[in-house]
Amino acid sequence: MLSVLTGGLEAARLAQPPIAARVPELAPESIHAPHSALALEGVSLSFGGIHALRDVSFDLRPGEIRAVIGPNGAGKSSLVNVISGLYQADAGYIHLGGRRLRHLRPEALPKLGVARTFQNLALFPGLTVEQNVAAGLVFRRRHGLLAQLAGLPGARAEAAEVADRVRDVAGFLGITAHLHRLVSTLPYGLQKQVELARALVASPKVLLLDEPMAGMTATEKAEMAAHVRSARDRLGLATILIEHDIGVVMGLSDRIAVLDHGVKIADGTPPEVRRDPDVIRAYLGAEAA
Amino acid sequence: MSVFSASVTGARLATGFSLPVLVVLSLGFVAVPLTASPYVLEAILLPFLALSLAGLGLNLLTGYCGQVSLGSAAFMAVGAFAAYNFDLRTGLPIPVSIVLAALTAAVIGLVFGLPSLRLRGFYLAVSTLAAQFFVQWALTKFSWFSNGSPSGIIAAPVIELAGLRLDSAVGRYLFSLTIVTAITLLVHRIVSGPEGVNLIAVRDNETAAKVIGVPVLRTKLVAFALSSGIIGIAGVLWAFTYLRTVEPAGFNLDRSFQILFIVIIGGLATIRGTFLGAGLIVVFPLLLGRLSAFAFDGLIDAGLIKLIERIVLGGTIILFLIAEPNGLSAILSRLSARLRALVRRG
Amino acid sequence: MDWFELLFAAEVAVGGLLSGVMYALVAIGFVLIYKTSGVLNFAQGAMVLFAALTFVNLVERGVPFWVSVAVTLAAMTALGFGIERTVLRPLANRSPMTLFMATLGLSYVIEGAAQLIWGTQVHRLDLGISNAPFEVWGIFISTFDLVAAAIAAALVAALTAFFRFTHTGLAFRAVADDQFAALAVGLRLDRIWATVWAAAGVVALVAGLLWGARLGVQFSLSLIVLKALPVLVLGGFDSILGAIVAGLVIGATEKLAEVYIGPFFGGGIEGWFAYAVALIVLLVRPSGLFGQKRVERY
Numbered sequence A: 001m002l003s004v005l006t007g008g009l010e011a012a013r014l015a016q017p018p019i020a021a022r023v024p025e026l027a028p029e030s031i032h033a034p035h036s037a038l039a040l041e042g043v044s045l046s047f048g049g050i051h052a053l054r055d056v057s058f059d060l061r062p063g064e065i066r067a068v069i070g071p072n073g074a075g076k077s078s079l080v081n082v083i084s085g086l087y088q089a090d091a092g093y094i095h096l097g098g099r100r101l102r103h104l105r106p107e108a109l110p111k112l113g114v115a116r117t118f119q120n121l122a123l124f125p126g127l128t129v130e131q132n133v134a135a136g137l138v139f140r141r142r143h144g145l146l147a148q149l150a151g152l153p154g155a156r157a158e159a160a161e162v163a164d165r166v167r168d169v170a171g172f173l174g175i176t177a178h179l180h181r182l183v184s185t186l187p188y189g190l191q192k193q194v195e196l197a198r199a200l201v202a203s204p205k206v207l208l209l210d211e212p213m214a215g216m217t218a219t220e221k222a223e224m225a226a227h228v229r230s231a232r233d234r235l236g237l238a239t240i241l242i243e244h245d246i247g248v249v250m251g252l253s254d255r256i257a258v259l260d261h262g263v264k265i266a267d268g269t270p271p272e273v274r275r276d277p278d279v280i281r282a283y284l285g286a287e288a289a
Numbered sequence B: 001m002s003v004f005s006a007s008v009t010g011a012r013l014a015t016g017f018s019l020p021v022l023v024v025l026s027l028g029f030v031a032v033p034l035t036a037s038p039y040v041l042e043a044i045l046l047p048f049l050a051l052s053l054a055g056l057g058l059n060l061l062t063g064y065c066g067q068v069s070l071g072s073a074a075f076m077a078v079g080a081f082a083a084y085n086f087d088l089r090t091g092l093p094i095p096v097s098i099v100l101a102a103l104t105a106a107v108i109g110l111v112f113g114l115p116s117l118r119l120r121g122f123y124l125a126v127s128t129l130a131a132q133f134f135v136q137w138a139l140t141k142f143s144w145f146s147n148g149s150p151s152g153i154i155a156a157p158v159i160e161l162a163g164l165r166l167d168s169a170v171g172r173y174l175f176s177l178t179i180v181t182a183i184t185l186l187v188h189r190i191v192s193g194p195e196g197v198n199l200i201a202v203r204d205n206e207t208a209a210k211v212i213g214v215p216v217l218r219t220k221l222v223a224f225a226l227s228s229g230i231i232g233i234a235g236v237l238w239a240f241t242y243l244r245t246v247e248p249a250g251f252n253l254d255r256s257f258q259i260l261f262i263v264i265i266g267g268l269a270t271i272r273g274t275f276l277g278a279g280l281i282v283v284f285p286l287l288l289g290r291l292s293a294f295a296f297d298g299l300i301d302a303g304l305i306k307l308i309e310r311i312v313l314g315g316t317i318i319l320f321l322i323a324e325p326n327g328l329s330a331i332l333s334r335l336s337a338r339l340r341a342l343v344r345r346g
Numbered sequence C: 001m002d003w004f005e006l007l008f009a010a011e012v013a014v015g016g017l018l019s020g021v022m023y024a025l026v027a028i029g030f031v032l033i034y035k036t037s038g039v040l041n042f043a044q045g046a047m048v049l050f051a052a053l054t055f056v057n058l059v060e061r062g063v064p065f066w067v068s069v070a071v072t073l074a075a076m077t078a079l080g081f082g083i084e085r086t087v088l089r090p091l092a093n094r095s096p097m098t099l100f101m102a103t104l105g106l107s108y109v110i111e112g113a114a115q116l117i118w119g120t121q122v123h124r125l126d127l128g129i130s131n132a133p134f135e136v137w138g139i140f141i142s143t144f145d146l147v148a149a150a151i152a153a154a155l156v157a158a159l160t161a162f163f164r165f166t167h168t169g170l171a172f173r174a175v176a177d178d179q180f181a182a183l184a185v186g187l188r189l190d191r192i193w194a195t196v197w198a199a200a201g202v203v204a205l206v207a208g209l210l211w212g213a214r215l216g217v218q219f220s221l222s223l224i225v226l227k228a229l230p231v232l233v234l235g236g237f238d239s240i241l242g243a244i245v246a247g248l249v250i251g252a253t254e255k256l257a258e259v260y261i262g263p264f265f266g267g268g269i270e271g272w273f274a275y276a277v278a279l280i281v282l283l284v285r286p287s288g289l290f291g292q293k294r295v296e297r298y
């Protein structure tokens, strides 16, 4: 019985001391090694004539914050969308949970331990914050409509567990005060937080964040960065972070992959990427000049 | 359950009902039967109840789950004719026949809801017309459904409960009101519980819902089945308590649009709005008729009034969409807020 | 199947194809509006009724044919501009479904108004086209249907040319492709929409005349939207070519089904058969035969 929901276990996870996130360094060729949380192998994707991704290989280690940067239209979102099964790669494989997959079904993501946020807010405006976050736990529900309507003890207990779990995550992100408001009435920065909460509530192993700080004020960005970091520290999450703010990226990530026109042109630690001439040319060109 | 229910404003009494709901219920169950004239019951309240229920069913599908259907009347017809046949051919008590009719409508609704798994938006809306035309055709074509009546006309049985004949207007009204109340409570429970989260998640952002593991396909099918089942019962009430003699042609596309209009005017995804919308739709033509009889002293003929009714109805829809997309329900909220402010100021 | 039966089947099919052209004619009115504003205009049928009623009443009052055509055209154009002003503009930026529901309301208003102005009687409309069948290779074809098909074809050709070669037409296409970009380069969306609704009005007039001559001009004329809708979903909402092909497919299969399958059901299947055909195809191709498959971005 996979009753992962048992609040106790989750609470224990949340309360754990920070997991040592520094996984031993890996040689670049061990991309598909069993200890990566996720990997892409030679993934290509095109829309008509546009090559959004060209033969991209990419790995993500447990407990790692892995930034993906690149100019507009570089293929960053496409990468995340391929991983989440919304786009189907024309070629290549996705390694996840010890399996090598051509294509993922988006419906299967939560059970595979993958959660994501979207570049453009993808909340449910007609629901409260609490309901939005709780929606992130629907995939674990064991009791159907009839049990809920009959008010069976199991269904009630489940509802209580969900409520506890939502409150935990809300507390973690500091949005408890807004739980009962309609999410559409919140300011943009808070809505981004709610989307993060909805992803975290599922206790994923892999978290995909597509520009979680876009359009935020500096304070909000700092707050979001702190959340991303402490989520990793506390839960040992492997995180893919797409972000345009180079300052944030350099400070937050363990490794950075750089995409340009669908090609991965660099990959390494922040200092390595910062020094990389290709990156400077393709991406930081304006600033370097 | 409290986790999922939207924050509720207003006092909640020990029963779990809010004060306004209790007032409406006691008016409906006690005051109306004592005071209302047969005309009010027959011409206003009985169609109002049946259409409210139909609106509620459609609102579940369209308002909460975001799937537009243009074929609601078909499910009313299925409900009415199924209940008629269950009653005729099995001799089971009427409530059992009604439950079986609801199940029949739900199953047929499920079948016609299958395209929703693949189609979206207008493609889906147009495909729901298939239900409208197919059901109407089948009920007219195969006289078995109407027990051999050539044009499909059926005469509803008298409702009997535990030896009690609910033949009078008041009797039928109370029967109808009881069913509508029960189903409204059920729908309220559904939409304010976890299933409501699923429905609205699918409506608001299907992709996000899918990615976080909301069972999108199942939710849509549940919505179609529940909605059709409820609309089916509305059809039973329409046939058994209101008109008592119905034919398939009465459940035509105009009826489907009427139900859709109830939902638009009342407000998408609100239960009380549905009742307000149904009230307006039922009362408005009567008022118009009265008004023209009074103002023009019967000089305007009935055909003309029907045309004016059509124009005003269409105009009202457009007006609501432009000026108050959240419908009468939102207007009521504003009014009651203003009223409360007035009362507080003294 | 012997030779005679085959000939009969061919005759049925040809008849079906020709009425398919008439379906396509109505469907094209929808496509025009859908392509440029993303609205499924349910009021298209009401516009057909309005145009036909206006025209036939003018003619019956002794107005010469071409003057009546001109006046009706002017009326349809005015109607188009009026709709843009009173309905579309206030609803700009709202969801396509909201706009659709507004056109549902609009169809009630137009139907009601058309009959309020011109009365509810049934009018006979004679366009002076012979209805005598003529024979080609042993198949009898209705002259009227053939002429109607020719007129429809001419209209399609004119529309295509308009979209390809005129400045306004190109602007339409730009709007259809990307509203934001079109706005950015300074195209006036409101004018384009008004023009497109007026163009749909013209299509409605042609459809109204041809259908009116066939069925008589009366309220039920507005119900041809119900014939056009399955054609529309089958072809894809945004493709004129799709509307034509789907019109032909549905016209032919419907007539053949009526003759060969209908008897097993006791007849009368034309009310839903087209929808069944469209649904089956849609399950394989969810945006119709020629509809643009919109890849969503996330």
Ligand SMILES: Nc1ncnc2c1ncn2[C@@H]1O[C@H](COP(=O)(O)OP(=O)(O)OP(=O)(O)O)[C@@H](O)[C@H]1O
Residues within 6 Å of the ligand: A047, A050, A051, A052, A070, A071, A072, A073, A074, A075, A076, A077, A078, A079, A119, C295, C296, C297, C298
């Ligand atoms: N659904 C789609 N249909 C067609 N083209 C697409 C689609 N999604 C992405 N593209 C194209 O693929 C390329 C990569 O897009 P993508 O959204 O992955 O870029 P990005 O790096 O996320 O850019 P941004 O920083 O602007 O978010 C772009 O040229 C884009 O236009």
Ligand SMILES: [Mg+2]
Residues within 6 Å of the ligand: A076, A077, A078, A119
């Ligand atoms: Mg992006």
